[in-house]
Amino acid sequence: MTMEQKLRERIVEVGQSLYQRGLSPGSSGNISARLEDGWLLTPTNSCLGELDPGSLSKLDWNGNLLEGSKPSKEYFLHLAMYQKRPASGAIVHLHSSFAAAVSCLDGLDPTSCIPPITPYFVMRVGKLPLIPYFRPGDKALAAEIAKYARTHAAVLLANHGPVVSGNDLDSAIYAMEELEETSKLVLLLHGQKIRTLNESQIKELCETFGAKWD
Numbered sequence: 001m002t003m004e005q006k007l008r009e010r011i012v013e014v015g016q017s018l019y020q021r022g023l024s025p026g027s028s029g030n031i032s033a034r035l036e037d038g039w040l041l042t043p044t045n046s047c048l049g050e051l052d053p054g055s056l057s058k059l060d061w062n063g064n065l066l067e068g069s070k071p072s073k074e075y076f077l078h079l080a081m082y083q084k085r086p087a088s089g090a091i092v093h094l095h096s097s098f099a100a101a102v103s104c105l106d107g108l109d110p111t112s113c114i115p116p117i118t119p120y121f122v123m124r125v126g127k128l129p130l131i132p133y134f135r136p137g138d139k140a141l142a143a144e145i146a147k148y149a150r151t152h153a154a155v156l157l158a159n160h161g162p163v164v165s166g167n168d169l170d171s172a173i174y175a176m177e178e179l180e181e182t183s184k185l186v187l188l189l190h191g192q193k194i195r196t197l198n199e200s201q202i203k204e205l206c207e208t209f210g211a212k213w214d
């Protein structure tokens with residue numbers, strides 16, 4: 001099996017897993033992965049629980065379809081992130097409930113919309129900027145994502161949901177799950193006084209585990 005075939009199979013597996021756990025209801029959410037000669041993306045209006053490895057969309061670096069089904073309308077989110085993050089091998093975008101709920105809270109810090117409440121959030125996700133609201137399909141969103149993508153592995157789209165990159169597909173999924181679980185904690189703790197990790201605790205994580213928080 002070629003690398004590309006393996007990656008196609010893995011996208012189908014993780015899509016099923018996300019769908020079965022209720023993280024990508026209906027036809028929401030999309031998954032992409034970098035190839036040597038382009039990149040793969042889940043097709044438009046596809047349910048992540050019912051993907052077919054052979055009909056995933058394969059695109060070039062200008063967003064043109066090379067083969068497969070018509071790509072997700074949100075392809076440009078992925079493209080904007082890959083273009084600024086040459087080391088990222090995969091990107092996941094979901095409308096998962098808890099992260100989407102946080103994205104609707106008023107008064108979030110746009111430079112860091114989820115506080116550093118656990119070491120795992122700091123290590124796996126990092127500082128999370130909030131991207132302003134754009135209507136679905138508005139390509140101006142790509143320019144906003146591009147502003148942060150070089151320095152941040154993940155962003156939260158206001159009133160929409162998260163976009164998370166990783167070195168490979170599995171690490172992007174783990175980071176997305178960490179973000180979803182941390183969003184749940186943020187909502188459980190909403191309105192309560194939270195003790196976040198302090199500067200020296202965050203510095204220690206950066207030095208020990210290579211976490212990034214700036």
Ligand SMILES: [Zn+2]
Pocket residue numbers: 029074093094095160161
């Ligand atoms: Zn979306």
